[in-house]
Amino acid sequence: MAGKLAKTGIFIGSTIVSYMALDYQLCKMYPNIPMDQIPPSSQFRSTNMLKLKVKPSPLPPLSLSDNSTLTSIPVQEQEQKTYIAYTDNYKQTLHNVSLDEATHKILSFSIIKWLFTSNSPPPSTSISEIQSTPTSKPVMTKIPIAASHSKDNKTKSYTIKWFFDNSLNGIVPFFEKLSKDWYYPYRLMNGGYHEVLISENPNNAKDVDVYFLTAHEYNDLRSQDGGQVIPGWCLNLHRNYARLILYFGTR
Numbered sequence: 680m681a682g683k684l685a686k687t688g689i690f691i692g693s694t695i696v697s698y699m700a701l702d703y704q705l706c707k708m709y710p711n712i713p714m715d716q717i718p719p720s721s722q723f724r725s726t727n728m729l730k731l732k733v734k735p736s737p738l739p740p741l742s743l744s745d746n747s748t749l750t751s752i753p754v755q756e757q758e759q760k761t762y763i764a765y766t767d768n769y770k771q772t773l774h775n776v777s778l779d780e781a782t783h784k785i786l787s788f789s790i791i792k793w794l795f796t797s798n799s800p801p802p803s804t805s806i807s808e809i810q811s812t813p814t815s816k817p818v819m820t821k822i823p824i825a826a827s828h829s830k831d832n833k834t835k836s837y838t839i840k841w842f843f844d845n846s847l848n849g850i851v852p853f854f855e856k857l858s859k860d861w862y863y864p865y866r867l868m869n870g871g872y873h874e875v876l877i878s879e880n881p882n883n884a885k886d887v888d889v890y891f892l893t894a895h896e897y898n899d900l901r902s903q904d905g906g907q908v909i910p911g912w913c914l915n916l917h918r919n920y921a922r923l924i925l926y927f928g929t930r
Contacts, residue, residue, distance in 0.1 A: 702915065705922040709769040712890075717768055718878045720829040722838040723892045728766050728872070760899040761869060764908050767918050768892045771929045772880060781887035781929075782835055782877045788928035794873055795839050797823050819870070820844050834878040842870030842896075855900060858907055866907045868895040891925040893917070 717724045773781050785791060798821055825838040843850060850867060857863035872894045880886035895917075897908060908914065 702919060705919050705926075709771070709922040709925060711918070712768040712770055714766060714768065717890065717892070718829075718834055718876065718888075720827065720834040720836060720878070721874060721876050721890070721892065722825050722827070722836050723766060723768070723872070723874050723894065728763050728894055761896050762899050763872075763894045764868075764897050766892060766894040767921055768890060769922055769925050771889045771925050773887045773889060773929055775885050776887050778833065778835070778877060778879055778887055781889055785875060785877065785889050785928045786837075788924075790924050791875065791928055794821070794841075794924075795823060795837060795875070797821055797839075818844055818847065824872075829878075834876065836874060836876045838872060838874045840870065840872050851898070855898065859900070864907055865910050866897060866900070867909060868897050871895040889925065889929050891921055891928070893921050 714724055714729065719725065773784070776784075786795075819841045820843075821839055821841045823837070823839045825836070827836050828834065851869055854863070854865065854867040858866050872892075874890070874892040876890035876892065878888045878890070880888050895908070909917075
């Protein structure tokens, strides 16, 4: 019995140490970039993501084709009690590649293709109808909301919104109730956004910067709960997941 406990302890300890080492390396490789250092053509930056309090309406699915010529569609100004609590922005510079080559590389990565593939109902369906409609793909519903090229064709941007599927639509209110009534110090996001931004490096025309940006949306209960979000360790996992996507997607 003591031997099994020792082995379990060694396994848990080594796992924690390994993750801490991975976390250190990933943070060093991909520091979180301030929003004002992101190219202006970014959907996150142009919509002032940290102050966004509205949910974009469902729009027609957008293609991840390298030759997409769709332009961004402005967010409708409608009253919604939601907000973006934080954004996490990471960058990888690719050397001696063209913008099209870098775009093809990142958009061909399997996880990126999965994240940016819509599994939502037709675009005429409202958000409330989507959330009440059963789907064959549980856990999360994804709606592409914008694809754009900069006017000088030196930047490409693709943005998608996700939220919890109908099968999990009670999980967010559950944590909010815990937070308000039982003083639980954390809450759960409604969903979030992902953006892939590919831009020519401003200092070297032969290099391309690939950005992977993420954001989480919460119900606006800050006056009641002090702005609780997911636990720090959980947020750290989300951030390192984004960093790993950027790392493997640009290999």
